[in-house]
Amino acid sequence: MKKFLFSFFLICTSLFGQPDIIPRLPFESEIIALPRTDGDFSVNFIYKIPYRMLVFERKVDSFDAGFRVTVEILDEDSKLVIRDMKDSKVIVNNFEETNDNNLYLQDFLSFKLKSGEYKISAHISDMNSTGELKLEPIKLDLEEYEDKIVQHPLVISSRDVMCDDKKNFILANSGGNVPFSSDKFHLIIPVSDTLISDINVIIENNDEVIISTKVSESYVIPVKIAECEGHVSVTSNPETIPLRNFVLRNVNEKLNEGDVTLKVVNDENSIDEKYQSKIVWFNKPFSLMDPEKAIEFLNFVESDSIVSSLLSNSSSDYPKVLKDYWAKFDPTPETTYNEVMFEYYSRVDYSIKEFKGIGKGNGAKTDRGIVYIKFGKPENIDRLSNPQGQVMEIWSYLNPERKFTFVDKKGTGNFTLTEN
Secondary structure, eight states: OOEEOOOOOOOOOOOTTSOOSSOOOSOEEEEEEEEBTTSOEEEEEEEEEEGGGSOEEEOSSOEEEEEEEEEEEEETTSOEEEEEEEEEEEEESSGGGGGOTTOEEEEEEEEEEOSSEEEEEEEEEETTSSOEEEOOOEEEEHHHHHHOSBOOOEEEEEEEEEETTEEEEEEOOSTTOEEOSSSOEEEEEEESOTTOOOEEEEEEETTEEEEEEEEOOEEEEEEEEEEETTEEEEEEOTTBOEEEEEEETTTTTTOOSEEEEEEEEOTTSSOEEEEEEEEEOTTOOGGGSSHHHHHHGGGGTSOHHHHHHHHTSOGGGHHHHHHHHHHTTOSOTTSSOOHHHHHHHHHHHHHHHHTOOTTOSOGGGSHHHHHHHHHOSOSEEEEEEOTTSOEEEEEEEETTEEEEEEEETTSSSOOEEEEO
8 A cells, every 4th residue: 555645734823803813824724603592502623634745545446544633622720621523535536636735624623611711622633644732722712702793703715505405605624714715705793783774894905905885784593513415514503693794795806915904893892803814815826936936947047137127226116126027927816816927837846847857957957848837737647758768758738739749768757848
């Protein structure tokens, strides 16, 4: 039984409204507490991890991975109140999915707790390896929730799903952070006083006010966290207290990566709340992490003189220089997310990794890498041998029609472009 090992590198992230505990890493979690009709709280520990961080075992016709989360809740005297664990499994049919940045294993554990102060600890373990980690305890004061009018804000996808003939809203499940993405996300702001008809929302992003608006769209429902079609979702539940849930649509359209502050007030001055979070680009291409390197990577499509001109700016200006360069190609200039820039650097990432032959340090600089960066994934790849017994690859593109032939002349995995 062959194992495909991926880095098992887990950590808890910041919660919406809570300071960073330690730097953000690929394991995402948050705690959502909802008041119940019996006076207690439904406390949900929600988590997700990218497939690429799991250990997959190859089976006959699939790749299988598993993930266990054990949660312990202690009271203010450090006495165990409750412990529970959950095993989550994922099965995919091809190896490519095991390393897909856009696929996640996600789940949650729910607890019924009385009002009080608690510490929540989670122990994370991979089912196919010895990889494990005990996360830093998180403090949860449910007594504060009793006095708050504004409850835990929820980030949901603009898509919804149906389960049991009921509409469910997909929770972003991003550690309470707002995703920087081409996908649209809405912000749900639950308010315990259902008689409030509107609220004023101010969102600061990197110390600049980006959104300042009055929100009146709202729905009075008792909220529940549920599983629906493989998603952690938000739906209704008769066991929780009805809340007025205000909806701020497409909240991420104008926001950039970085810090975000949500302020909620109302004209009657009965609400004055502030929450800290972040805008996080979860599947950001690695080649885009360093702005200087990202500018240098433009040499696959730009002349040396243009690249040199961009690099002549102050290094502190590189992020803006890069953004301005790609702005002219942005298919959605009304949003901060640039799909063309993401596609380009995703191609660079793929080329660096996939086209590295023996003795080649950077697959992006090989002939196949350069073609892939310029034109993307070909519609068809034919792999065969030429009369000299050398391995050939013929890449075919349909729109517009193009064809590239590469030959591995020395049998080292270093393919040279011979004709196009």
